[in-house]
Amino acid sequence: MSCRIAILASGTGSNAAAIMDYFAMRPSTAQTAVVISDNPNAQVLEKAKQRGVDAVCFLQKDYTSKAAFEAAVLQALTDAGADFAALAGYMRLVGPTLLLPFLGRMVNIHPSLLPAFPGRSAIQDALAAGVRKTGITIHYVDSGLDTGPIIYQGVLSVMPEESEHSLTKRIHEMEHFSYPRIIHACVENRVCMQQESVIWRDKLLCECWS
Numbered sequence: 001m002s003c004r005i006a007i008l009a010s011g012t013g014s015n016a017a018a019i020m021d022y023f024a025m026r027p028s029t030a031q032t033a034v035v036i037s038d039n040p041n042a043q044v045l046e047k048a049k050q051r052g053v054d055a056v057c058f059l060q061k062d063y064t065s066k067a068a069f070e071a072a073v074l075q076a077l078t079d080a081g082a083d084f085a086a087l088a089g090y091m092r093l094v095g096p097t098l099l100l101p102f103l104g105r106m107v108n109i110h111p112s113l114l115p116a117f118p119g120r121s122a123i124q125d126a127l128a129a130g131v132r133k134t135g136i137t138i139h140y141v142d143s144g145l146d147t148g149p150i151i152y153q154g155v156l157s158v159m160p161e162e163s164e165h166s167l168t169k170r171i172h173e174m175e176h177f178s179y180p181r182i183i184h185a186c187v188e189n190r191v192c193m194q195q196e197s198v199i200w201r202d203k204l205l206c207e208c209w210s
């Protein structure tokens with residue numbers, strides 16, 4: 001049965017667009033059920049509407065607590081029939097109200113080789129630190145900031161004198177290629193989380209990307 005994916009995003013939504021476009025071509029595998037944002041001005045909302053995907057915005061300030069906010073988000077995921085959730089630039093820690101029902105079924109992407117450079121400015125932080133290699137990490141979500149069992153990392157060499165613009169562009173290209181494909185592996189149970197470890201059943205895919 002086709003999986004129903006919810007995407008949570010706070011900003012531009014280029015990863016959300018890559019996921020929506022990838023699965024629009026593979027509807028028997030998965031469909032994007034809903035896009036949820038915590039930012040009314042997020043471009044991701046428009047990107048969803050352009051693709052005919054339901055888009056909903058929830059503002060935490062409209063709720064008395066983070067738990068109440070997340071209960072509303074969880075209800076939207078339930079209403080959409082979502083059975084998997086992908087964070088794509090969702091700039092908020094996920095609390096237990098939302099996390100526990102989706103534990104092992106919620107993933108995040110981050111533009112560095114975690115655990116190096118978590119947080120909002122990973123690309124700038126990596127450049128400022130002068131690292132020669134950086135990249136992307138896709139991981140199951142836990143309660144921490146860009147922590148959780150790592151599913152996949154893609155490595156890029158930082159070029160001498162590389163600008164933030166150039167590195168950001170190369171990281172985004174890698175994200176847009178990799179994230180939909182890793183989600184594909186997750187929703188087909190070719191990879192899963194068991195007791196905070198990542199189990200790859202599809203060794204070939206795992207090894208050829210590592």
Ligand code: GAR
Pocket residue numbers: 009011012013014015016088089090109110111118119120121122146172175
């Ligand atoms: C992406 O680069 C993603 O890895 C990053 O936010 C960007 C969102 O871009 N996520 C984090 O930094 C999570 N800590 P997008 O809105 O164009 O997809």
